Amino acid sequence: xxxxxxxxxLDANGTVAHLTAEHRLIIDLIEEGxxxxxxGCGEGDLLKALEIVKRVRAEGIELSEACIQACVxxxxxxxxxxxxDEGLADYPDKSVDYVISTNTIQVxxxxxxxxxxxxxxxxxxIVSFPNFAHWPARAxxxxxxxxxxxxxxxxxxxxxxxxxxTTILDFRNFCRKAEMRILREMPLRTTPDGGxxxxxxxxxxxxxxxxxxxxxxxxxxxxx
Amino acid sequence: MPWLASSRNNRKRALTGRGLSMAVDVSSVGIVxxxxxxxxxxxxxxxxxxGRTLGPVTLAYETYGELSPAKDNAILILHALSGDAHAAGxxxxxxxxxxxxxxxxxxxxxxxxxxxxxxxxNVIGGCKGSTGPSxxxxxxxxxxxxxFPVVTxxxxxxxxxxxxxxxxxxxxLCVVGGSMGGMQVLDWAVRFPDRVRLAIPIATAGRLxxxxxxxxxxxxxxxxxxxxxxxxxxxxxxxxxRGLAIxxxxxxxxxLSERSMHQKFGRKLQDKSEYGYDFLTDxxxxxxxxxxxxxxVKRFDANSYLYITKAMDYFDLGQAYGSLKxxxxxxxxxxxxxxxxxxxxxxxxxxxxxxxxxxxxxGAVIYTEIHTDYGxxxxxxxxxxxxxxxxxxxxxxxxxxx
Numbered sequence: 001x002x003x004x005x006x007x008x009x010l011d012a013n014g015t016v017a018h019l020t021a022e023h024r025l026i027i028d029l030i031e032e033g034x035x036x037x038x039x040g041c042g043e044g045d046l047l048k049a050l051e052i053v054k055r056v057r058a059e060g061i062e063l064s065e066a067c068i069q070a071c072v073x074x075x076x077x078x079x080x081x082x083x084x085d086e087g088l089a090d091y092p093d094k095s096v097d098y099v100i101s102t103n104t105i106q107v108x109x110x111x112x113x114x115x116x117x118x119x120x121x122x123x124x125x126i127v128s129f130p131n132f133a134h135w136p137a138r139a140x141x142x143x144x145x146x147x148x149x150x151x152x153x154x155x156x157x158x159x160x161x162x163x164x165x166t167t168i169l170d171f172r173n174f175c176r177k178a179e180m181r182i183l184r185e186m187p188l189r190t191t192p193d194g195g196x197x198x199x200x201x202x203x204x205x206x207x208x209x210x211x212x213x214x215x216x217x218x219x220x221x222x223x224x
Numbered sequence: 225m226p227w228l229a230s231s232r233n234n235r236k237r238a239l240t241g242r243g244l245s246m247a248v249d250v251s252s253v254g255i256v257x258x259x260x261x262x263x264x265x266x267x268x269x270x271x272x273x274x275g276r277t278l279g280p281v282t283l284a285y286e287t288y289g290e291l292s293p294a295k296d297n298a299i300l301i302l303h304a305l306s307g308d309a310h311a312a313g314x315x316x317x318x319x320x321x322x323x324x325x326x327x328x329x330x331x332x333x334x335x336x337x338x339x340x341x342x343x344x345x346n347v348i349g350g351c352k353g354s355t356g357p358s359x360x361x362x363x364x365x366x367x368x369x370x371x372f373p374v375v376t377x378x379x380x381x382x383x384x385x386x387x388x389x390x391x392x393x394x395x396x397l398c399v400v401g402g403s404m405g406g407m408q409v410l411d412w413a414v415r416f417p418d419r420v421r422l423a424i425p426i427a428t429a430g431r432l433x434x435x436x437x438x439x440x441x442x443x444x445x446x447x448x449x450x451x452x453x454x455x456x457x458x459x460x461x462x463x464x465x466r467g468l469a470i471x472x473x474x475x476x477x478x479x480l481s482e483r484s485m486h487q488k489f490g491r492k493l494q495d496k497s498e499y500g501y502d503f504l505t506d507x508x509x510x511x512x513x514x515x516x517x518x519x520x521v522k523r524f525d526a527n528s529y530l531y532i533t534k535a536m537d538y539f540d541l542g543q544a545y546g547s548l549k550x551x552x553x554x555x556x557x558x559x560x561x562x563x564x565x566x567x568x569x570x571x572x573x574x575x576x577x578x579x580x581x582x583x584x585x586x587g588a589v590i591y592t593e594i595h596t597d598y599g600x601x602x603x604x605x606x607x608x609x610x611x612x613x614x615x616x617x618x619x620x621x622x623x624x625x626x
Contacts, residue, residue, distance in 0.1 A: 075620035090583040
């Protein structure tokens with residue numbers, strides 16, 4: 001069960017926002033009053049929800065100017081127009097409680113560099129991504145011979161920004177190579193209406209999305 | 225002059241495009257007047273960063289909107305090199321153009337005068353009503369000329385602080401400015417952290433780059449090599465017209481981008497269809513620069529140009545603190561930092577340095593680089609993006625705690 005409600009109130013005027021299952025799962029992971037940095041924060045929906053639900057000090061980095069405008073229009077006071085491929089040089093080591101990357105790691109030029117930057121800056125890291133090994137994607141490739149197009153992977157291959165697609169199995173290996181400890185792994189099957197189910201059995205086949213809670217294995221090895 | 229006509233038409237289109245006409249412009253602050261505040265009478269002269277003193281000091285300023293009973297809605301606008309206190313509205317109904325940032329200040333605009341009390345003051349060293357080299361030195365009865373002490377950005381800010389004290393404002397809701405105005409914004413936020421809630425530095429830098437200093441120096445050399453300059457003692461005689469006009473022409477090139485110049489002028493010829501094979505005006509861009517230079521001389525003092533560019537050259541916020549990061553250590557204001565993609569005079573990386581320094585101190589900062597072809601001058605142009613960012617930043621910032 002996800003504790004975070006599906007609908008939250010944004011302001012006193014009664015404006016509400018509907019949260020996706022993925023965002024609700026992530027909000028659940030985050031401690032009240034902590035500091036969170038969302039990489040590729042888009043229009044700031046997750047950050048705004050974190051501010052309201054968990055009174056988080058919410059910060060974001062986003063490549064799109066229009067998205068920054070949208071974030072400021074939501075009242076987010078810590079958003080930075082920047083390129084994640086340049087890293088997180090502004091942030092000192094372990095200065096943020098949670099560094100979050102939702103649906104972003106697969107569009108970066110160097111995911112390994114960024115995950116290590118996340119580990120350096122964040123006490124904990126949360127990464128979510130579309131699972132390329134989800135069975136409809138596999139089926140399209142296997143039976144039809146086409147690059148998969150699904151709800152989570154909607155673009156044609158030549159239009160897609162996803163240059164580093166991954167699977168749950170591959171991401172586990174990636175974490176090992178990156179010296180990241182997996183604290184929690186939440187494979188998820190989502191529906192367009194916002195519904196979801198946590199997948200326990202054959203997650204790499206049956207989940208369209210995965211949320212990972214990670215921490216730096218290097219840092220914890222040193223401290224223990 | 226075709227380029228002039230086209231820019232006027234664009235303006236008219238922009239205005240009618242918003243469903244407004246000059247006559248019934250409800251978004252204008254209307255007729256305004258410049259006010260004057262004088263302080264630092266001897267023997268209590270103002271101490272300047274360079275070690276000298278200055279007094280009495282007069283600041284020209286304008287205000288728009290009403291100061292709230294709690295005095296918590298004041299916004300201080302800081303102008304750039306050639307700006308003045310007249311930021312919005314008209315001095316008289318027959319004025320052709322409104323104040324220099326009229327697109328941003330007025331009822332319903334980003335600096336909404338129905339909500340905020342907006343103040344804009346001319347800098348010391350200037351020539352638009354504030355004490356500067358063209359002012360009469362009360363000790364001699366003659367213009368100061370080069371006996372005027374060299375002033376810095378901090379001196380300009382210290383003078384503004386006197387004005388803000390005089391107006392009874394304990395804490396400014398916001399300080400905002402572009403270019404040299406942005407330098408003053410940073411100086412305000414760093415040196416008076418308890419008096420600024422929100423800060424909007426636009427197209428600016430923590431210190432002037434070597435390249436910008438170089439352009440300033442060429443401008444100053446142009447003025448100083450004009451025979452009319454005469455060591456600065458030209459008041460009452462012919463002014464160093466050529467020198468100041470050339471300085472402005474150089475400056476103006478740095479405010480535009482290569483692309484915007486190409487779009488505006490290309491290689492188009494001015495009032496002719498073939499090259500003249502002489503050194504009269506051939507190209508539209510030449511005509512434009514000459515017009516800009518000549519026009520500038522009518523409204524600006526050459527010695528003020530020397531003093532104000534020097535103040536910008538000296539600006540290095542981190543120097544006194546050891547680094548830019550340390551300069552921002554005690555800063556409390558929330559920032560909205562804006563840069564422009566085609567600005568090569570104050571490139572985006574300089575705004576990013578400011579953002580980094582604020583972040584390293586765990587300060588609150590919004591940063592955005594606006595994609596535009598208009599170069600450094602983009603901050604003076606009508607921009608939906610800037611308006612929207614500023615409107616929301618002020619709205620949420622004013623409602624936030626503290």
